Amino acid sequence: MQLGHCRFSIDKGELTNQETGVVWHLPRAELHVLTLLVEYQGKVVAKPLLESGHEDDSHLSSASVARAIFTLRSFLGPQYETLIETVKGQGYLLRHHRARKESNNKLGPLFIRPLQALLVVIAVVSVSLASLWWFNQVGHSISPTMPLSIDTVSLNSGQQVDVILYSASNTNNELLIGQGQQLAQSISGCAETVWNKAFLSLSHDKQVLNITLRGDYLGQSIIRNLKISDLRQPKKFINSAWLEQVNICDSLPVRLASSHRSQGR
Template sequence: MQIGCCWFDINQSTLSNQSNDTSWKMAKVEFAVLELLVRFRDQVLSKEQLLQQIPQEHRTQAKLQEAIERLRFFLGEESAQLLEAIDDQGFILHTRMKSSVKRTISGPLASMTKQKYGLLIAQLVLLIILIHSFFDPSESIKPVNEHQIVTSSGIVSYYPVSNSGEPAGELENLSRFFVQQIEACERVLWDDIFVSLTHNQRVISIVLKREVKGKTEVKNVKGISPDTSKGYIDQTWLKRSGICG
């Protein structure tokens, strides 16, 4: 299977770089990681999924990161861009080089992938909303639909933020499910929750805001799913992410 300038032979457990005519007989860890990424190409895989693929005696975050770095090193500077980290939570192996797409953007954004660009736009929208709420409280500006969630610890404002390229219906489905989970929390730790959906409905970006002793606190949380399901968003995940207590 072709991966940029390299050929991955699954049967022989080898990765051959055709640009410098070198071949690598892969160790078990690197082979296991690449084999799973190839099997689910163009899909985001969480670190937990990749760790489960690694032999048990090597199943550590350090070994996984080391394997990713070795794979990128052998792929070379250009082809290594195909193996992308997603917000320090998972990885995706792209089929095509993003740099081959014609761009009209120059500067630092020119090397940005489509996924990262979409996520950046979503986060900028969230930031604009937050700036309005910080510095212009007298204005009744509602760039997104506000929902009041009644919880046992008080009222929480929830804002679903639409992202260009993502179906509106998917955000509505996510909102209904997310609100149900928030309502079930014993205690919600934040006053305002902004949620957007990116990366082909697989990455959820959440911005949290609250007032503590006259100061505004903001926190960013991301959730990754290997598919479009949102079942991982439960009470355990909400508490681990610091959204609920």
């Protein structure tokens, strides 16, 4: 299915930017959310349905759904991020995207009839009002999902990276805070990196750490999703072996992909 300049393959679980060739293997939450939005395209998908999870009865938190919407919009880019509309107090809606048609008017703009000119003015005003309404809706939709903390890391090059923690609760977040501090310490050792934001959250059972990296490369907004499972006690999601594997300082990403690693029982 075509979404702006991206192509969504439900069977492969991939979202491909056809202009840059970048392929994003959608993580579980993003794939579930986008599949439902496509299935009900043009209709509002209620938040409880988006949070219902998959056929294995797993459940997504409201923060996971909000983060999935954020990363999907980021991949679609500024030109097409408004295809996913926030409907305040209800859920989200995927707009129908139509390619622009070539004008059949051979007489040129100087010969447009008065009625056509009036329709053009009405269309411009309508788009402006719709854009204003959308930005107002986005502003309201973001406020309920506030981050637990934001830690800004400064590299030797002067570059700054924000490490942002999200949690459904304001209590008992020692594990998440500790992992955020470890990631921040690792990023601080980078000479440079394409990433400027790192989002962290724990699954409801605290056995999976979700990390989303966001940055810019050659003028394009890029994202990378990472998941680490650890069934041990005490848990050590982030360690030297994992950091070496994902190459957190990588400054030349060629292909965006989600990775999932399970650690010992």
